[in-house]
Amino acid sequence: MPLKEAIKYLGVSKSLLQNSKEIMPFKIGGRIFCSKQELASWKEKREKRTFYLILEDYARCFDFAVAMYYKGYTVVDWGTARKREAGQNLTNWIRGQLGEIAVQKFFKKNFNLEVELDFDLHKEIVPQDIIGVKEGTAFRNPKTKVAIKATKFQNSYLILGTADVEPENRKSDIYILTRIDLPDDHLLRIAKDELEELLKKQKHFDSYKNKLSGFKPIPCEVVGFAYRQELEKIDNTEQLAKILGTRNPSGARYVKVAGKLRDSIEEWKQIIKKL
Incomplete structure (x- = not known):
């Protein structure tokens, strides 16, 4: 073809x-x-391997993101000192938490395994995303450290900063990649009715009123995973710029292209045994 x-x-x-x-x-x-x-x-x-997350899932992630924002957490763009504005921060946090919920549903559907995610706020960044594994009627601590990373639906790489891989108190044993089809206008979609009421008498309303869309389930794909030792450390600026789609990135990244991630049922079963 x-x-x-x-x-x-x-x-x-x-x-x-x-x-x-x-x-x-x-x-x-x-x-x-x-x-x-x-x-x-x-x-x-x-x-x-794609799950369609509903409004209830989105609301849980939105609540976490807003709490993070008003708690005073801010994020800077990779390779710069520029702080991201509120909308970008909220989008990134929401996308990240949606990825975690997708993995939770993936484990339940395919392996009947219930895992607990951490949606609490902490003074410092929590390195591991799965904090409990259900055995019988109770949750126990995981035996393996797992980090879940979310990227846009059309992206091709699992990309990690050195802070996610190298420090003893931050590194994980396994890194899972998810791709999240979060619409660029998701913040407008959840406020569609309120926006229409607010803007209906404004000059340009007729030009976009039919484009305002309501919430729709969000496709979230659990792509695959890599063990920490399988990640490739890249510090070549030209190579990183191509992967990241940015100019003159600074610092190194740990990278694994999506097609080289482990994704078979048998390989996922090995993770289940380790958890």
């Missing part, structure tokens, strides 16, 4: 299809093609 048709068939970006190594395009006579069988197999795999 030609590349353009493959992109349309999967509903993904050109970047993901060519860079994630989840699908291997090939050239014939200077044109790029993809195997129809491989495309169908990956599409089915993605559908099986």
Whole structure:
């Protein structure tokens, strides 16, 4: 199948299809093609590991994000000293917590395992995202340290800062990647009715009133995982800029391309045993 048709068939970006190594395009006579069988197999795999999180899930994450913001937590952009504004902070925190809930549902659906997530606020960053594993009627502490990382739905890499991997009090044994299809206008969607009432008499309202959309379930994909020792440390500026999509990034990152993550049921079962 030609590349353009493959992109349309999967509903993904050109970047993901060519860079994630989840699908291997090939050239014939200077044109790029993809195997129809491989495309169908990956599409089915993605559908099986994608969970649609509802408004209740979103509200739980939004509550956490707002509490974090008013607690005074702020985040700076990678490689800069520039603090992110409130909307960007809220979006990043919401996306991160949605990823954790997706993993929780993934474990329950596929392995009938209940895990406990940490939605409490702490003075310092909590390194591990799974804080309890259910045995019988009670939760116990996990035996393995697990970090859950969330990225945008079209991204191709698991990317970690050195602070997530190197310090003894922060590093995890296993890093799970999730991709979250959180709409750019999600903060507008949850306030659709209030915005319409507020803006209906304003000059430009007619130009966008039909574009205001309400909340819809959010697709969240549990892509796969890597053990800490499988991560690649990259400090080459040019290479990092290509991966991060930014200019002149500073510092090193630990990286694993999505297509090289562990994602088979048998490999997930090994995590379950370790938990």
